[in-house]
Amino acid sequence: MKWGTNTWVGGGLVGLALAVAILAPWLALTHPVMDANLMNAELPPSWEFPFGTDAQGRDIYSRVLYGARISLTVGVVSQTCNSLIGVTLGLTAGYWGGWWDDVVSGLTNLMLAIPSLVFALAIMAILGPGLVSLVIALGLTSWSYSCRIARAQVLSLKSQGYVQAAHILGYGDLRIMFTQVLPNILGPLIVIATLGMGGAILAEAALSFLGLGIRPPFPSWGSMLSEARDQINTAPWLSVFPGLAIFFTVLGLNLLGDGLRDILDPQSTTRRT
Amino acid sequence: MSTPLLTVEDLRIALAGERTYDAVENVSFEIGRGEAFGLVGESGCGKSITALALMGLLRRPLSLAGGRIVLDGQEIQHATPAEMRRLRGERIAMIFQEPMTALNPLSPVGKQIAEMFVLHQGANWSEAMDRAEEALRQVRVPSPERRIKDYPHQLSGGMRQRVMIAIALACGPELLIADEPTTALDVTVQAEIIDLMAELCAAKGTAILMISHDLGLVANMCQRVAVMYAGRIVEAQVAEAIFAAPRHPYTQGLVNSLPRLGERSRHGRQRLREISGVVPSIATYPAGCRFNPRCAAVTDICRQIAPEITPLPADGLVRCHHHG
Amino acid sequence: MLLVLTRRLANVIPTLVAVVALVFVLFSVLPGSFISAMNEDGRSAMDPAVMERMRKEMGLDDPLPERFAKYLAHTAVGDLGISFRTREPVTKLIGARVWPSLKLVFVAMAFAISVGVTLGFFAALRPGNILDTVSMVFAISGLSLSQFWFGLMLMYLFALQLKWLPSFGYGDGGLTHVILPAVALGVGPMALLARTTRAAVLEILNADFVRTARSKGMSERRVVEWHVLRNALVLVITIVGLQFGSLMGAAVVVEKLFAWPGVGSLLVDSVFQRDIPTVQGCILLIVLFFLFINTLVDLAYVVIDPRIRHG
Numbered sequence: 001m002k003w004g005t006n007t008w009v010g011g012g013l014v015g016l017a018l019a020v021a022i023l024a025p026w027l028a029l030t031h032p033v034m035d036a037n038l039m040n041a042e043l044p045p046s047w048e049f050p051f052g053t054d055a056q057g058r059d060i061y062s063r064v065l066y067g068a069r070i071s072l073t074v075g076v077v078s079q080t081c082n083s084l085i086g087v088t089l090g091l092t093a094g095y096w097g098g099w100w101d102d103v104v105s106g107l108t109n110l111m112l113a114i115p116s117l118v119f120a121l122a123i124m125a126i127l128g129p130g131l132v133s134l135v136i137a138l139g140l141t142s143w144s145y146s147c148r149i150a151r152a153q154v155l156s157l158k159s160q161g162y163v164q165a166a167h168i169l170g171y172g173d174l175r176i177m178f179t180q181v182l183p184n185i186l187g188p189l190i191v192i193a194t195l196g197m198g199g200a201i202l203a204e205a206a207l208s209f210l211g212l213g214i215r216p217p218f219p220s221w222g223s224m225l226s227e228a229r230d231q232i233n234t235a236p237w238l239s240v241f242p243g244l245a246i247f248f249t250v251l252g253l254n255l256l257g258d259g260l261r262d263i264l265d266p267q268s269t270t271r272r273t
Numbered sequence: 274m275s276t277p278l279l280t281v282e283d284l285r286i287a288l289a290g291e292r293t294y295d296a297v298e299n300v301s302f303e304i305g306r307g308e309a310f311g312l313v314g315e316s317g318c319g320k321s322i323t324a325l326a327l328m329g330l331l332r333r334p335l336s337l338a339g340g341r342i343v344l345d346g347q348e349i350q351h352a353t354p355a356e357m358r359r360l361r362g363e364r365i366a367m368i369f370q371e372p373m374t375a376l377n378p379l380s381p382v383g384k385q386i387a388e389m390f391v392l393h394q395g396a397n398w399s400e401a402m403d404r405a406e407e408a409l410r411q412v413r414v415p416s417p418e419r420r421i422k423d424y425p426h427q428l429s430g431g432m433r434q435r436v437m438i439a440i441a442l443a444c445g446p447e448l449l450i451a452d453e454p455t456t457a458l459d460v461t462v463q464a465e466i467i468d469l470m471a472e473l474c475a476a477k478g479t480a481i482l483m484i485s486h487d488l489g490l491v492a493n494m495c496q497r498v499a500v501m502y503a504g505r506i507v508e509a510q511v512a513e514a515i516f517a518a519p520r521h522p523y524t525q526g527l528v529n530s531l532p533r534l535g536e537r538s539r540h541g542r543q544r545l546r547e548i549s550g551v552v553p554s555i556a557t558y559p560a561g562c563r564f565n566p567r568c569a570a571v572t573d574i575c576r577q578i579a580p581e582i583t584p585l586p587a588d589g590l591v592r593c594h595h596h597g
Numbered sequence: 598m599l600l601v602l603t604r605r606l607a608n609v610i611p612t613l614v615a616v617v618a619l620v621f622v623l624f625s626v627l628p629g630s631f632i633s634a635m636n637e638d639g640r641s642a643m644d645p646a647v648m649e650r651m652r653k654e655m656g657l658d659d660p661l662p663e664r665f666a667k668y669l670a671h672t673a674v675g676d677l678g679i680s681f682r683t684r685e686p687v688t689k690l691i692g693a694r695v696w697p698s699l700k701l702v703f704v705a706m707a708f709a710i711s712v713g714v715t716l717g718f719f720a721a722l723r724p725g726n727i728l729d730t731v732s733m734v735f736a737i738s739g740l741s742l743s744q745f746w747f748g749l750m751l752m753y754l755f756a757l758q759l760k761w762l763p764s765f766g767y768g769d770g771g772l773t774h775v776i777l778p779a780v781a782l783g784v785g786p787m788a789l790l791a792r793t794t795r796a797a798v799l800e801i802l803n804a805d806f807v808r809t810a811r812s813k814g815m816s817e818r819r820v821v822e823w824h825v826l827r828n829a830l831v832l833v834i835t836i837v838g839l840q841f842g843s844l845m846g847a848a849v850v851v852e853k854l855f856a857w858p859g860v861g862s863l864l865v866d867s868v869f870q871r872d873i874p875t876v877q878g879c880i881l882l883i884v885l886f887f888l889f890i891n892t893l894v895d896l897a898y899v900v901i902d903p904r905i906r907h908g
Contacts, residue, residue, distance in 0.1 A: 106615070109608075109612055110612060110615050110616065110619065112842075113612050113613075113616060113884050113887060113888055114616060114880070114883075114884055114887075115842045115843060115845045115846035115883065115887065116843070116846060117843075117846030117847065117849060117850075118845065118846050118849060118864070118880060118883055121849065121864065121865070121868060122620065122623060122624075122868075122876065122880060123623070124868075125624075125868040125871075125876060126623060126624065198741065202743050202744075205743050205745075205746070206743065206744075206745060206847070206850045209745055209850060209854075210849075210850060210853060210865055211869070212868070225743075225745075225746060225749070228749075229749065229854070232749060232752065232753050232757065233753075233757050236753050239746070239749050239750070239753070240750070242746075243743060243746035243747075243749070243750065246743050246746065247738075247741055247742060247743065247746075250741040250742075250743075251737065251738060251741035253741075254737055254740055254741050255737065258737070328812055330808065330811055330812060358814050358815070358816060359814065360814070361811070361812055361813065361814035362812070362813040362814030362815075363814060366812070366813075367812045369805065369808070369809060369812075371805060374804065374805035374806060375805045375806055375808070375809045376806055376809065377806045377809075377810070377824050377828070378806070378828075378902075378903075378904060379827050379828055379901070379902060379903060380823075380824070380827075388813060388815075388823070389813060392813065392814060392815060392819075393814065424903045424904070424907070426903075426904050426907070427907060437809075440809075440813065
């Protein structure tokens with residue numbers, strides 16, 4: 001596929017999701033939580049309620065729009081957290097080597113041995129449900145990949161002499177890391193961050209669906225699906241629309257990540273093997 | 274003289290990109306039966322893809338765009354893929370530059386040689402492995418009965434190239450194309466491999482098309498030599514003449530740039546001569562004579578009109594406005 | 598071979614111990630340790646005397662290192678403690694659930710490999726072709742799907758509307774019950790395998806040794822059979838191994854959705870009920886399984902790639 005197509009379509013979808021999240025109050029027809037009218041319970045899609053209504057009589061369309069806010073927030077914040085942790089650990093491990101590198105490598109191996117969703121589940125179990133604990137749990141469990149990549153890039157740069165040259169010029173460690181190493185690894189990291197956001201959104205949906213993330217009545221896409229599950233037979237539209245929202249947003253992020261990878265990281269250090 | 278084994282006439286290879294470029298054009302030469310023919314040029318001049326074209330191994334974005342290729346009286350430039358497959362291995366064989374990557378890393382070398390017998394001569398695997406062992410002996414690999422079970426990474430570069438020669442000559446082809454076979458090898462090993470090739474081919478009557486950037490190597494081994502530059506043949510002569518009396522400024526440059534032993538002591542310190550400038554890329558071929566930006570003898574006509582071929586004695590040729 | 602195995606085991610055991618330690622510490626030290634959790638839940642306003650007795654019983658007054666050492670020792674012999682909820686040994690609880698989970702994961706992986714690798718393979722043989730484009734669009738969509746949502750949609754379509762398959766549960770252990778959950782679970786790895794196989798095969802088709810094979814006069818089909826397949830296998834196996842990890846994570850949710858009686862749904866239920874020993878036990882088992890799979894993958898490399906065998 002030409003890189004152009006991926007980036008444009010992906011970027012378009014992501015842009016749409018962002019726009020929806022930001023403009024939700026203006027695009028929505030009702031308040032997502034408060035406007036519940038039991039008289040309107042479980043109506044199929046219509047002109048008045050484009051996506052139908054749920055068991056409490058709330059408009060699904062408006063809830064999906066507001067749900068974008070939550071999902072995107074979770075995605076961005078947790079991925080930022082993951083990237084920060086991963087880059088810091090990987091950068092310093094590769095740069096200084098020695099016992100610190102051993103510690104970080106051990107830690108990374110440990111993280112990689114536990115499926116990230118299971119780990120997040122465990123953390124949520126301790127912290128209890130809610131948006132904050134969700135972001136913490138997701139932000140602490142997916143940094144291993146960025147760490148590996150950052151470390152590999154630092155090592156490769158070291159072998160190319162960049163770092164030695166800067167040392168000779170008298171640059172301090174931190175300065176070298178920021179001005180020499182970081183710009184070189186930015187490309188692959190952006191790709192990982194984009195793809196990682198998609199993963200975070202899917203994870204949020206899964207955790208909320210289980211009841212451990214965002215709890216009803218707040219309209220996260222995942223919690224909407226958990227509410228919808230029991231009515232799958234009588235009101236299937238309750239499941240379709242939030243799920244489609246998740247799908248298109250993550251698809252956009254994946255396409256965008258692919259497209260960015262062709263531009264920023266053509267030697268494919270980030271092609272997941 | 275009997276009909277030549279291989280006749281290449283006006284070969285043209287196109288490269289599809291933003292436009293269609295002519296990577297190679299107007300290439301013509303002949304190789305007689307059992308003859309060693311050399312094709313010399315710098316990287317990027319088109320010699321390797323000419324060889325691939327002869328084998329029918331050009332892949333997108335390269336393609337055969339014109340000319341004739343005649344093998345033993347038969348035209349093959351329009352042969353179907355199935356027909357080309359019958360030729361490969363049996364009548365024309367090829368060895369490549371990088372023996373490490375040219376062999377399947379997951380398969381024992383003996384098996385890779387044995388494949389030839391199974392494919393072309395209907396042997397069963399057990400027979401084929403025996404014959405593979407014999408083939409290894411012929412290319413002077415020590416302890417062949419053990420070596421047939423080795424994997425490529427367990428062998429040195431020189432040995433791997435011997436394996437490639439064994440594969441190529443397994444079914445007794447009429448023509449062996451060798452594309453830079455010794456470039457990736459240590460200098461000490463190079464001579465051994467060249468000698469081996471020359472000997473085996475002479476014994477079996479196999480013609481060799483020797484492709485290299487090393488004029489000295491080629492002139493030593495081959496009876497006739499053609500020089501390629503930027504997709505065109507610029508000179509072709511018998512080997513002695515290329516050295517003694519090169520007619521094209523490019524060939525002259527190549528000959529002059531060879532370091533010669535002994536001259537220093539005679540002429541005092543002598544600098545290595547080079548040809549200034551770099552080989553143009555396909556997209557930036559100059560108009561007129563393609564060598565003109567680097568030529569010491571360049572005049573206006575060189576920049577505007579591509580020179581025609583001037584025949585020389587003994588089936589030679591040169592492509593220059595100011596040859597000789 | 599044996600050397601690789603022992604080296605691998607030497608890696609696995611410390612990792613396992615570290616995981617045990619991590620899980621143990623998380624659940625014992627951080628705020629929300631089980632005793633106070635039980636109170637917060639408001640489920641039982643505990644009589645202080647009862648609480649005191651429970652503390653003594655569980656040895657919670659002992660210093661942390663001692664508790665950990667005891668837990669480690671117990672775990673090493675297979676004693677994972679007593680469930681808070683049912684007062685049964687955790688091992689027994691988990692034991693009943695292992696087979697359904699294994700079955701689900703393996704069927705899902707089998708589905709993912711057979712469809713994904715085949716798709717990726719044929720896409721690579723004809724790059725740029727319409728089949729290639731369609732397959733890759735399909736693949737990237739598969740990666741973007743929320744697996745439980747996909748499961749929900751499948752359930753709606755095939756179980757509730759068409760009534761071809763049962764909508765939940767383990768049933769009699771037959772094939773029909775496992776199909777929907779396995780497909781829902783397998784679609785993610787399938788997509789990734791399709792993409793990776795395609796990339797790997799394309800790269801190999803352009804490799805030097807394949808050019809040599811063609812120069813021998815081999816038909817394209819023979820080239821693929823004799824030279825391409827084995828080389829592509831290495832990359833595919835790597836992905837399969839890695840995917841087992843994320844598969845087990847997703848299995849947790851899919852099991853809950855389909856009321857599948859596996860370790861994953863036990864994990865979720867135990868989390869809700871604050872049944873810490875069971876939670877620890879489930880996590881341990883999942884990690885153990887994953888490490889086991891990775892070891893198998895390493896062994897497979899040794900068998901397939903002679904370069905590794907000879908060091």
